[in-house]
Amino acid sequence: MMDIVTWLTEPFQHVFMVKALLVSSVVGGVCALLSCFMTLKGWALMGDAVSHAVLPGVVIAYALGLPFALGAFVFGVGSVAIIGLIKQSTRVKEDTAIGLVFTGFFALGLVLVSKVRSSVDLSHILFGNVLGIPPQDLQQTIVIAVLVLLVLLVFRRDLILFCFDPTHAQSIGISTGFLHYLLLSSLSLAAVAGLQTVGIILVVAMLVTPGATAYLLTDSFLTMGWLAVASGVFSSVVGTYVSYWSDASPAGCIVLVQTLLFVAAMVLAPKHGLLGRKTIRPFSR
């Protein structure tokens, strides 16, 4: 039987594992904090859309030698602007517009990947490449994650107000348009950071699941934020370890751990869990 110390320390003998643990926990933590706002604002579908829509931006940026964050940013925010435009100017409903736009952008990305000569490996984008992340991507990913973290921390109170009651925000003279685009920009950037770790297909899990888990465990936003970040970092670390020892897909392992944590919270949460719901809340609708 393998002893626990070996299990924990052996991966650190490999530089690629140290990098993988670093990137996946930083990105997992930042995406987790953002996921609190996504779940409370009801933007899970938007997160899915934006994370897919950044693909052509990433490919173009690689081809032109620009930072991939720039391409992701333009296409992420652009896709939401187009969704808004379709919703306003046609009779098509919002969820249809979201479905339309993100698949369209994603398809454009696929075509570009197969036609534009670049070093982009499609499977890395789709399923993540945390074990073989190139040094310049590593740097960019960390910078993006720290930037998003700072934005969320500095503007957290305004963003909570924006998610809870935008009407009130407007009535006291706070610009909801600014906050909307701030949250959207953070989403685009976090999506591209998460893309490096778990890939486009699973990045939405990092942007939704930790927040949903934490939401079941507490009635205080502050606690929710800490719990989400803790569960995000924990999932990244445990998922990366499990993937090392079982030789399974790191992205799959990380997201699977997140999902298991959610299931545990769903069943065991003291107040809002299936087992813990002893008393019915007195006035809930």
Next chain:
Amino acid sequence: MGTVRLCPGAQPPPRIVVHNLSVSYGSVLALSKVSLQLKQGIICGLVGMNGSGKSTLFKALMGFARPSTGTICINGQSVAQAQRHQMVAYVPQAESVDWDFPLSVADVVMMGRYGSMGLLRIPRSCDYEAVRHSLERVELWPLRHRQIGELSGGQRKRAFLARALAQGASILLLDEPFNGVDVRTERLMAHLFRAFRYEQRTLLISTHDMGHITGFCDQVVLINKTVLAYGETSEVFTQENLALTFGGSVLDRSPSPYDQTNG
């Protein structure tokens, strides 16, 4: 108990001047050529049928609905300026918020203070004081740690009134504050509204309850897409005017649900 600290800029006499205001949604005219003036230290009742444009008037006063014609002046400033200076507090008819949101009652009331805080919205001691004072006035201080959805309907209304109070605004716009509240909340609100008048605030309250109009409104505005009558309650709140407002007589008989009273 002192009064709630007013923010800088909220001190001059509150006055709302609406001149020739029209608002339309697409091709539907919601309000047409509305003119009225509200003085400092009065309670003005806003009366009209459903769909008569009461909520639209509130939305226009809050800058949520763009006027197609006319002007709105609040303390001599534009709506946006008045909002930035925390002169106006608005309590909408139905709070369309997510009641499961992880916020306590005190957190929500603190949001009333955001407009006068710094960029990082770090509460100062005067902000905590204002929150405490507001919660005490609406008798929710003991429930301040409750999650917002764990309040009853009447308590929720009081929590949002406390948020408006914490804002320290001299003008309060209240859209159907008495809708669906319990007797205790109704009495407390009526008492508070009189206290606000004493504090020289200006209140515009829409209501369906005629008893409230005669009970504590100094002035009344009767509207149906436009101002039908407006002035001192004793002069304006007559049966003829009400008949004009509701398209039939309201006070002399109780109509059966099948009555078609098209005036």
